[in-house]
Amino acid sequence: MPIEIQNLTKIFRKATALDQVSLTLGENRIYGLLGNNGAGKSTLLSIIADRQLPNKGCVLLDGEPVHNNDHALHKLFLVGDQNLFPSDLKVKKAFAAAKLFYPEFDLPYAESLAEKFELKTNKKISSLSTGYASIFRLILGLAVNTPYLFFDEPVLGLDAQHRDLFYRLLMEKYAERPCTIVVSTHLIAEIANLVEHTVMIRRGKVIRDCPTEELMAAAYSVCGPAAQLDHYLTGKAVLSSRILGGLKTACVQGTPEAEPPTGLEFSKLDLQAYFISLMEEENPL
Amino acid sequence: MPIEIQNLTKIFRKATALDQVSLTLGENRIYGLLGNNGAGKSTLLSIIADRQLPNKGCVLLDGEPVHNNDHALHKLFLVGDQNLFPSDLKVKKAFAAAKLFYPEFDLPYAESLAEKFELKTNKKISSLSTGYASIFRLILGLAVNTPYLFFDEPVLGLDAQHRDLFYRLLMEKYAERPCTIVVSTHLIAEIANLVEHTVMIRRGKVIRDCPTEELMAAAYSVCGPAAQLDHYLTGKAVLSSRILGGLKTACVQGTPEAEPPTGLEFSKLDLQAYFISLMEEENPL
Known part of the structure; x- marks a missing residue:
């Protein structure tokens, strides 16, 4: 049971963002995490990655709690909407820094991806457009090689050609080096054929959690x-x-x-x- | 020939954003304006709306140049990514202000749309999330009732339910009060059934300009x-x-x-x- 999400509750000032959420994310599978804006998807992902603390509940990765646990946290990577690097850092320096934190990070692959997406690696992260900021982050995710990989709205602002390229690269990656991938996106039709298991949340509660095929039947x-x-x-x-x-x-x-x-x-x-x-x-x- | 775009060229410091673009936008038709990031779509739309000046060429609306022409400009509305209101203005005040500029603006309809999208109208524009900022702008577009309507990435950050609602409202509007609508979007599959005419641009040049059905054949x-x-x-x-x-x-x-x-x-x-x-x-x- 690689990732066990146990009874997570997260309350912000006025709102319950997550309401007793329990989920198991199995090994080597692609999950779709679907929900409307405000449903709690990003909160869930950032608690899994220990960037936020829940009010109740916990997350176990390979049996260990992730909270303050570097050993567990090095096994996962969250491609979120936050930039975790100093914003005046250049893209290529950020790739090099990622390699320091994640020894399996594939630097030549990241550079080849930057070329494919026409991302200029001598640009400062802060100067990237919405689309290229997304591209920068999804390259980090594709190259990081952790066994657990989370993408939160990875294609925001990307044009159709770049989205298509991302989906193909993700499938290539998954075929070559299987891992657990969770994709949270509003572009559901485009990932419908990729996701083996679908989790839907609404207003902080899990309303569906089953293999996509079963769900569709x-x-x-x-x-x-x-x-x-x-x-x-x-x-x-x-x-x-x-x-x-x-x-x-x-x-x-x-x-x-x-x-x-x-x-x-x-x-x-x-x-x-x-x-x-x-x-x-x-x-x- | 309601909108005639004649030989537009726009050069930024290093790049040619538009390269001798000529187009005719006919009456009462829905156009899809498709192109990758950086292709020149937003530049084209903002020149049509006289928010930017071209280096060469001009835009005629019902035979009059739009540049510095209030009479022509009052016939069109561009839902772009810029907020044109003071950012500390509340949504409901912005609706009221829109009514001053555009006498046909349907205030009760805008308020009913805000309710449907669950947009809180007593919020300041500056405090809206990416999704709700898009919703605010697309409500302006749906309620403004100008004969020419331009949407530049109207659904950025919207979840699937809200995108679906927008497409349905747009079709409803178009059926009740036909007008010329141009939608520029990266979510091509979702508007494919709505657009009667498709214009594709690449690197500042028009590469396709014909009825969608003809294009697909x-x-x-x-x-x-x-x-x-x-x-x-x-x-x-x-x-x-x-x-x-x-x-x-x-x-x-x-x-x-x-x-x-x-x-x-x-x-x-x-x-x-x-x-x-x-x-x-x-x-x-």
């Missing part, structure tokens, strides 16, 4: 004329529905019948649509 | 065993190709044959994949 989409569809939906667990010009589409929890009633059509849900449906469940428009 | 994807595919590709205009475990996929400019050769498979390209292919054309990995 737990609901389906059905579409048809509104009156007919409403009849079909009676007694079913409807997560969300929409009407566009007389045609209604609903997302339903459960397994569809072998054949849809005449006039209706079943289809598979995609992960992002399913996520949105779950988020809307208690917040209908 | 101009290329296709083909997949199969590498050796077989390479044989098929001989003499064809290959935009990009990838290998994953012996299976190769290529994006080809042109129209596919009625039937693929045995062992190969044709499929339609999606707009984001096509965009990435075009961007890679001269920058192979």
Whole structure:
């Protein structure tokens, strides 16, 4: 049980950011951590990386508490939105510094990635644009070679070409040197094929925690004329529905019948649509 | 010819941001403006809105130059990344101020949108998170009711639920009160179904400018065993190709044959994949 998150609660002045969160992150698997802004994703990740303390609960890595534990903390790396280096440091110096902290950091690989992304390594970190600041941080993550790797919104501000490059590099890395990767992102559709296990949190609570395939089999989409569809939906667990010009589409929890009633059509849900449906469940428009 | 962009060139100290860009933006249509970071999209939009001056060329709106022309400028609104209000102003005061500048600004609608997005209108603009700063600006755009509307990265930092809400509101608005909308975004897949006309720019030059449907019919994807595919590709205009475990996929400019050769498979390209292919054309990995 490589990472055990036990009963974490974190309270800020007014708000409960995490509410008794327990999770197990297994070895050599890619996790998607999904949640809306303010759901508690970044707080969770920064507690795992011991950058914040919880009010209650603890995080164990290979059985050891991470808090104030250099031995455990050297096994993980969090690519977050904070820059941990002095901001007037140049990119190439930051790569060299990373090598001092993380002996497995692959300096030539980091430099080759900088070239691929056209990140100028003689620039100061503070002078990077939103997109290039993201690129700088995700290169650190791709090159650091710790057994546990956390990415918090790694592609913020990246264009489609650079996002695509990042996803391909991540898969390459994972194939060559398997490790535990947790990606927290709002671009759910783009990582749906990468994540083997999905964790969804809402308002500080875990609402889903299972293999992505299993999750996707737990609901389906059905579409048809509104009156007919409403009849079909009676007694079913409807997560969300929409009407566009007389045609209604609903997302339903459960397994569809072998054949849809005449006039209706079943289809598979995609992960992002399913996520949105779950988020809307208690917040209908 | 509502907006005529004539031969715009913009040079910054070292770089040519726009290189003789000419475009016509027709009435009551939704445009997608696509390009990588640094391609010149934001520069183009801010020149259209007269927030920057070009080195050469001009922008005409309904036949009048926009530069220093209040009459023309009141017909357009740019939702950009800059906040144009004093940053210690509260959101609700900013809405009221927008009404002074743009008489058609729909104040009750803006307030109802703030409620839908859970934007607290008694907050100062400066205190909003990245996501809520985006939400504040896109509400201004949705409520302003000018005949020309430009969105520059409107969904930066928004979670999937809020992005989905924005796209739906935009379509609703467009259906109720047609206008010319230009959306510049890196999340191409998400707007592919909304944009009727696509403009792609690369390194300051327009490389595509045509109806989205026409654009998508101009290329296709083909997949199969590498050796077989390479044989098929001989003499064809290959935009990009990838290998994953012996299976190769290529994006080809042109129209596919009625039937693929045995062992190969044709499929339609999606707009984001096509965009990435075009961007890679001269920058192979």
